[in-house]
Every structure is written in C-alpha cells, then in structure tokens.
Amino acid sequence: MMINPGVEQLSENGKYNRYVLCIAAAKCARIVTDEYVEQYNRAESMVANKETDKTIGAIISKELRDDKAVKTAIKRLARHEYIINDESIKIPGNNVH
Numbered sequence: 454m455m456i457n458p459g460v461e462q463l464s465e466n467g468k469y470n471r472y473v474l475c476i477a478a479a480k481c482a483r484i485v486t487d488e489y490v491e492q493y494n495r496a497e498s499m500v501a502n503k504e505t506d507k508t509i510g511a512i513i514s515k516e517l518r519d520d521k522a523v524k525t526a527i528k529r530l531a532r533h534e535y536i537i538n539d540e541s542i543k544i545p546g547n548n549v550h
C-alpha cells in the first residue's frame with residue numbers, strides 16, 4: 454500500500470526529486486518519533502504517579518499513536534508543517550537540522 458500523498462504531489466511540480474523527498478521524510482519521521490517518545494514518557498509518568506485515570510494510549514495524541522512515523526511525516530510535509538530547503542528540514546519558527 455502506498456502512502457498518500459504520493460511523490461508527484463510532494464515534489465511540488467518537480468521542485469524536489471525523490472532523493473530530497475526521501476531525506477526530508479526520514480528527518481521528519483525522526484522528529485515524529487521523538488514527539489511520540491516524549492508523549493509516551495510523560496503519559497507513563499502520569500499513570501505511575503496516579504495523576505490520571507486514563508491509559509497511556511489515551512494520553513498520547515491519536516496521530517502519533519495510530520500511524521507509523523513515516524506516514525505521519527509525509528502527511529505533515531504535505532500540509533507544509535515542515536519546510537524543505539537547501540540546508541535542512543525546518544519547522545516554521547524552529548530550526549531543525
């Protein structure tokens with residue numbers, strides 16, 4: 454099963470080649486994974502300290518919990534939450550290298 458949007462849509466009319474998109478998706482997926490780990494650790498701590506009656510899974514955001522990191526990264530690239538430039542992947546207002 455292919456992930457949507459496809460390469461053609463993400464390439465922004467040929468502006469980015471497959472290699473650039475692959476690197477961008479990998480970097481974004483790493484960011485997504487880090488977000489998941491952060492949320493998981495926070496949720497685990499809350500459950501252990503009895504700060505909530507929710508399960509760990511209920512505390513973690515649905516997007517991070519239900520989708521694979523690469524799929525989430527590609528969706529975020531398509532929504533322009535991450536910006537591809539010549540230097541690196543950047544989150545608007547935050548430099549991520």
